Amino acid sequence: MSDFRKEFIAFCIDCGVLRFGQFKTKAGRMSPYFFDAGLFNDGAMLGRLGQFYAKAILAAGQPFDMLFGPAYKGIPLAASVAIALAQAGRNVPYSFNRKETKDHGEGGRTIGAPLAGRVLIVDDVISAGTSVRESVELIRASGASPCGVAIALDRLERGAGERSAVQEVREHFGLRVIAIADLDDLVQFLGAKPDLGQQLIEIERYRQLYGAVAHA
Numbered sequence: 001m002s003d004f005r006k007e008f009i010a011f012c013i014d015c016g017v018l019r020f021g022q023f024k025t026k027a028g029r030m031s032p033y034f035f036d037a038g039l040f041n042d043g044a045m046l047g048r049l050g051q052f053y054a055k056a057i058l059a060a061g062q063p064f065d066m067l068f069g070p071a072y073k074g075i076p077l078a079a080s081v082a083i084a085l086a087q088a089g090r091n092v093p094y095s096f097n098r099k100e101t102k103d104h105g106e107g108g109r110t111i112g113a114p115l116a117g118r119v120l121i122v123d124d125v126i127s128a129g130t131s132v133r134e135s136v137e138l139i140r141a142s143g144a145s146p147c148g149v150a151i152a153l154d155r156l157e158r159g160a161g162e163r164s165a166v167q168e169v170r171e172h173f174g175l176r177v178i179a180i181a182d183l184d185d186l187v188q189f190l191g192a193k194p195d196l197g198q199q200l201i202e203i204e205r206y207r208q209l210y211g212a213v214a215h216a
Contacts (some may be wrong), residue, residue, distance in 0.1 A: 058085075
């Protein structure tokens with residue numbers, strides 16, 4: 001596991017963004033862990049989160065020309081990632097969308113830089129893939145090309161079928177998904193922490209029940 005992935009998981013636990021216990025998911029499953037990116041809710045946390053995204057994006061070597069943050073969670077994420085990339089020597093434009101089309105002032109569906117070239121979508125997680133689908137449609141309608149999706153955590157958990165939502169995005173849209181960390185990284189992290197042994201047991205049990213097949 002890359003050092004930044006390990007640091008990211010420790011950071012999420014310290015911030016209370018990644019918690020252990022019993023949590024009911026949207027699918028009605030009882031999960032032994034819960035990741036809530038909405039709890040990155042101050043300047044210091046958001047700034048560091050952007051740095052982790054930037055490290056994962058640069059390490060992936062994915063070519064892109066700009067960032068796009070889907071409303072609403074993707075808006076501060078895309079902004080923080082753009083700042084972190086600039087600090088790392090890669091200055092790129094970014095934009096985000098409105099939930100509703102504005103018919104006065106500057107109008108339009110997007111704010112920020114015009115959508116152009118290869119666009120990397122930045123979001124927190126991929127659950128049902130709805131946000132990605134809407135983003136892809138908007139980007140293509142603007143004459144630009146979606147080239148990938150950057151997320152914080154890939155749960156490697158299957159949806160209604162045998163595939164995970166991330167796998168379905170890869171297959172349906174042909175987009176690369178870059179995650180700062182995934183469930184394999186979390187398991188590896190917990191395995192090195194004897195005091196979190198029970199959490200590891202519960203997560204391994206959950207993965208046996210709901211893990212996506214043929215992860216790649």
